[in-house]
Amino acid sequence: MRVNGIASPLPEDPRTLLSDHLRHQLRLTGTHVGCEHGVCGCCTVLLDGKPVRSCLLLAVQAADHDVTTIEGLAPDTAALHPIQQAFHEAHALQCGFCTPGFVLAVKGLLDEHPDPTDEQIQEGISGNLCRCTGYANIRKAVRLAAAAR
Amino acid sequence: MTTRWFGERVERREDDRLLRGAGRFTDDFNEDALEACFVRSPYAHARILSIDARRARELPGVHAVYTAGDLPFGDRDLPLLIPHPALTNGRTQRCLAADTVRYAGEAVAFVVADNRYLAEDAADLVDVEYEPLPPVWPLEAAAEDPANTAAELTQQTGDVEGALEQAAHRRKLRFRYERGAAAPLEARATWARWDAADKRLTMYDSTQSPTSIRGGLAVLFGLPESSVEVIAPDVGGGFGPKIMLFYPDELLTPFAAMQLGRPVKWTEDRREHFTAVNHERAQVHDVEVGYDAQGRVVALDVDFVHDAGAYTPYGIILPIITAAQIPGPYRVPNYRVRFRDVLTNATPTSPYRGAGRPHACFVMERTLDAIARDLDLTRDEVRRRNLIQPDEFPYEVGVGWQDGNRAVYDSGNFPGLLEKALANLGPRPAGHHIGLGLGMYVEGTGVGPYEGAHVQVLVSGKVVASTAIPTQGQAHGTVFAQVVADQLGVSPDDVTITTGDTRRFQWGVGTFASRAAVVAGNAMAVAAGMVAEKAKRIAAEHLEVDPADLELAQGAVRVKGSPQKAMPLALLAVLSNPVRYAFGGGTEAATQFTPKPRAGPPLPAGEQPGLEATGYFSPTGSTWASGCHAAWVRVDPNTFRLQILRYVVVHDCGRVINPTVLEGQIQGGVAQGIGGAFYERLAYDADAQLRNASFMEFLMPYATEIPDVVIDHQETPSPLNPLGVKGAGEAGVIPVGAVIASAIEEALGVPITEMPLSPLRLFELTHAGSAGGAQT
Numbered sequence: 001m002r003v004n005g006i007a008s009p010l011p012e013d014p015r016t017l018l019s020d021h022l023r024h025q026l027r028l029t030g031t032h033v034g035c036e037h038g039v040c041g042c043c044t045v046l047l048d049g050k051p052v053r054s055c056l057l058l059a060v061q062a063a064d065h066d067v068t069t070i071e072g073l074a075p076d077t078a079a080l081h082p083i084q085q086a087f088h089e090a091h092a093l094q095c096g097f098c099t100p101g102f103v104l105a106v107k108g109l110l111d112e113h114p115d116p117t118d119e120q121i122q123e124g125i126s127g128n129l130c131r132c133t134g135y136a137n138i139r140k141a142v143r144l145a146a147a148a149r
Numbered sequence: 150m151t152t153r154w155f156g157e158r159v160e161r162r163e164d165d166r167l168l169r170g171a172g173r174f175t176d177d178f179n180e181d182a183l184e185a186c187f188v189r190s191p192y193a194h195a196r197i198l199s200i201d202a203r204r205a206r207e208l209p210g211v212h213a214v215y216t217a218g219d220l221p222f223g224d225r226d227l228p229l230l231i232p233h234p235a236l237t238n239g240r241t242q243r244c245l246a247a248d249t250v251r252y253a254g255e256a257v258a259f260v261v262a263d264n265r266y267l268a269e270d271a272a273d274l275v276d277v278e279y280e281p282l283p284p285v286w287p288l289e290a291a292a293e294d295p296a297n298t299a300a301e302l303t304q305q306t307g308d309v310e311g312a313l314e315q316a317a318h319r320r321k322l323r324f325r326y327e328r329g330a331a332a333p334l335e336a337r338a339t340w341a342r343w344d345a346a347d348k349r350l351t352m353y354d355s356t357q358s359p360t361s362i363r364g365g366l367a368v369l370f371g372l373p374e375s376s377v378e379v380i381a382p383d384v385g386g387g388f389g390p391k392i393m394l395f396y397p398d399e400l401l402t403p404f405a406a407m408q409l410g411r412p413v414k415w416t417e418d419r420r421e422h423f424t425a426v427n428h429e430r431a432q433v434h435d436v437e438v439g440y441d442a443q444g445r446v447v448a449l450d451v452d453f454v455h456d457a458g459a460y461t462p463y464g465i466i467l468p469i470i471t472a473a474q475i476p477g478p479y480r481v482p483n484y485r486v487r488f489r490d491v492l493t494n495a496t497p498t499s500p501y502r503g504a505g506r507p508h509a510c511f512v513m514e515r516t517l518d519a520i521a522r523d524l525d526l527t528r529d530e531v532r533r534r535n536l537i538q539p540d541e542f543p544y545e546v547g548v549g550w551q552d553g554n555r556a557v558y559d560s561g562n563f564p565g566l567l568e569k570a571l572a573n574l575g576p577r578p579a580g581h582h583i584g585l586g587l588g589m590y591v592e593g594t595g596v597g598p599y600e601g602a603h604v605q606v607l608v609s610g611k612v613v614a615s616t617a618i619p620t621q622g623q624a625h626g627t628v629f630a631q632v633v634a635d636q637l638g639v640s641p642d643d644v645t646i647t648t649g650d651t652r653r654f655q656w657g658v659g660t661f662a663s664r665a666a667v668v669a670g671n672a673m674a675v676a677a678g679m680v681a682e683k684a685k686r687i688a689a690e691h692l693e694v695d696p697a698d699l700e701l702a703q704g705a706v707r708v709k710g711s712p713q714k715a716m717p718l719a720l721l722a723v724l725s726n727p728v729r730y731a732f733g734g735g736t737e738a739a740t741q742f743t744p745k746p747r748a749g750p751p752l753p754a755g756e757q758p759g760l761e762a763t764g765y766f767s768p769t770g771s772t773w774a775s776g777c778h779a780a781w782v783r784v785d786p787n788t789f790r791l792q793i794l795r796y797v798v799v800h801d802c803g804r805v806i807n808p809t810v811l812e813g814q815i816q817g818g819v820a821q822g823i824g825g826a827f828y829e830r831l832a833y834d835a836d837a838q839l840r841n842a843s844f845m846e847f848l849m850p851y852a853t854e855i856p857d858v859v860i861d862h863q864e865t866p867s868p869l870n871p872l873g874v875k876g877a878g879e880a881g882v883i884p885v886g887a888v889i890a891s892a893i894e895e896a897l898g899v900p901i902t903e904m905p906l907s908p909l910r911l912f913e914l915t916h917a918g919s920a921g922g923a924q925t
């Protein structure tokens with residue numbers, strides 16, 4: 001498995017979830033766990049560039065694949081990724097717990113639809129729950145990010 | 150006071166780390182901590198016959214299994230947090246249940262292992278033998294047996310009986326609200342470390358009140374408070390229930406860490422969150438209203454029962470709030486309210502965003518809609534005729550408030566809110582099955598007793614400030630920075646705020662009741678104001694002017710009218726602390742052989758070193774925010790899908806510190822309100838078992854269900870605090886149930902007297918034959 005471009009060993013215990021492996025073995029704690037049953041989208045990572053729920057995968061299922069977590073989106077000290085920047089400008093986060101999942105879901109959305117319609121935006125973020133923002137500013141952030149491309 | 154940053158749309162200062170995934174939530178802490186999980190009761194009510202943990206203890210990788218008998222505090226009841234004379238039959242749970250369990254999800258044993266996977270394996274091996282008992286459930290049945298009444302309270306103002314008798318019209322109504330759940334996306338978590346050499350206990354806790362947790366741990370473990378550190382790091386949403394204390398893990402994680410000599414952590418999973426964390430909202434209200442020929446309420450008599458759940462740790466705050474808030478923004482000259490707080494075998498209750506108010510608002514707003522229907526008035530007109538007028542403040546409601554005082558509205562302009570909301574709502578959209586939703590509310594915010602803040606200018610000229618209240622996403626790090634920046638004449642970018650860390654600020658209460666901006670915000674202004682005065686005193690000596698002729702601006706103290714005569718705050722911070730050893734950062738300016746502006750001791754009598762101050766704010770009473778929500782809602786008559794065509798909020802929280810943050814709070818609150826009104830239902834069965842404890846079946850709204858809310862403000866400054874602010878955190882949620890109900894009632898022509906609704910429930914209501922019958 002390659003995580004954020006770096007070859008990375010698989011866990012010893014084959015039942016380890018990808019989300020737990022990332023968080024607790026690799027200490028990439030930006031991937032959050034809100035439900036562990038595939039509904040909230042907090043644990044979204046990119047698997048070969050496509051958004052997936054890391055709580056629904058075993059780490060071993062990601063062997064031979066490229067995993068991108070939120071930590072891999074913008075290299076540390078450099079500027080934020082345009083999607084992250086758009087979330088900031090649109091006030092699209094409050095507690096920030098859902099945010100990494102949303103940002104990566106939006107990355108997947110914009111890779112597929114660089115200039116999304118309102119419907120495609122709705123569709124693209126409709127697999128992620130946010131309990132704080134009420135979504136309006138997240139929609140706004142997606143439009144900002146698309147415009148910034 | 151200069152208010153340059155106050156009121157500006159300052160961008161959030163906390164976003165960067167959260168956007169990069171570099172936030173620190175409690176489960177992100179590691180240090181090779183052992184991991185724990187609970188064994189919880191599968192029964193709502195049962196006697197525990199035996200607990201056998203031998204098999205679990207023998208599993209490799211398991212470090213400890215604790216049951217009540219293994220705890221030195223296992224036979225103590227947890228504290229009753231808010232006692233009240235009317236709470237005569239209250240009870241609280243034990244950390245771990247020993248002989249009786251009273252709700253499904255009550256903690257029975259605590260397993261600590263090398264990792265969570267092993268802990269869960271071991272939990273399966275703890276053998277608990279139960280003898281099931283009949284559950285006290287549901288609420289209406291429980292209320293019939295007086296033995297289940299934990300508290301009863303009746304309050305009255307005026308002569309309700311007499312006024313009802315003389316009223317031109319009388320009407321009886323019954324309104325039911327079911328349980329709801331806050332469901333923050335981060336469930337609860339604790340992480341604890343015991344440093345045996347230093348005798349120091351450190352706990353990271355997703356709590357809304359670290360100072361109270363710290364006080365409790367110090368008492369429990371016999372430690373001085375200075376040896377206990379409790380930190381609420383980044384918290385993934387709170388919304389109320391994270392302020393309960395103590396949840397069992399808040400005692401067991403530190404206890405296990407002390408016993409085992411290793412850090413121990415526990416992180417709740419979603420399923421257990423649904424039953425282990427407090428709920429709210431279930432109440433049944435019987436109302437009799439008397440009104441005159443113009444639709445003016447002359448008397449209101451309300452009798453309601455509150456579902457307390459299995460224990461009453463939070464006292465009777467919730468029904469007290471409902472009782473006080475039912476009249477809302479309306480004049481109710483004769484008002485009687487009686488409530489009973491009823492014990493049931495379900496999860497205990499404590500405030501969830503709105504806290505007693507959504508149901509209070511539902512009762513009053515639905516009652517007014519009923520009067521409008523009876524008299525053939527429009528819904529806005531019936532409200533217009535009943536609203537308290539702007540010249541009637543302070544306005545006394547006539548009943549008690551949650552802070553122990555009487556409920557007295559400090560200020561507001563309720564008719565202004567209504568007209569502004571209607572103007573923003575615009576005309577009825579074309580089409581069928583569209584209803585108008587209208588709801589108004591007041592909200593007692595900024596409850597005491599007090600909060601404090603510490604503000605310090607560093608020798609770099611940068612400012613650090615801290616307060617005890619923790620943050621769950623409300624942008625305290627931004628809005629407090631704005632308040633401090635104004636006082637000190639710096640930019641918010643130069644101010645770093647720390648919240649909820651007892652290492653930085655040890656006195657305070659917590660984040661609840663929309664109080665952070667009001668109570669801690671004003672404390673920030675007090676402390677920063679003290680720092681400003683001190684900076685002027687030091688500068689006055691050096692500039693040889695009167696402190697009254699000085700002002701703070703652009704990072705310096707300068708003479709009013711001649712800004713070139715100035716001293717930077719950085720230099721004043723240096724001079725505030727006379728040193729012997731220049732340790733860098735310009736401190737040579739404060740050593741012994743530098744020229745002094747005056748004789749006498751280096752530190753003047755009565756002065757303390759450091760350009761810093763600690764200040765407190767303790768409000769005399771609550772500040773009352775208010776608002777009006779209005780909506781056009783379409784309901785599909787076949788599928789009963791809800792389509793919110795337009796949703797307007799006009800909100801008055803006094804002076805606004807940061808409109809962007811405020812609008813975010815409102816939009817998010819409305820979303821939570823819509824969820825609670827139409828999608829989210831805690832589905833308990835007859836055995837008091839929660840049947841839908843997962844996000845697959847407890848339907849929280851996604852983006853597809855939530856419209857962009859149209860938000861407008863009205864500013865009626867509070868006279869009760871220097872900043873003139875009122876709380877805003879709960880405003881978005883309070884009237885949503887009433888608004889959605891009112892819209893659906895009009896759209897479908899069926900009376901709506903309950904919450905939450907769902908497509909299925911609307912189908913039942915419209916097809917119930919006699920119960921209403923659809924009229925189009």
Ligand code: FES
Pocket residue numbers: 032033034035036037038039040041042043044053054055056
């Ligand atoms: S944690 Fe994976 S979807 Fe919720």
Ligand code: FES
Pocket residue numbers: 092093094095096097098099129130131132133334385386622
């Ligand atoms: S910002 Fe808190 S859950 Fe989305």
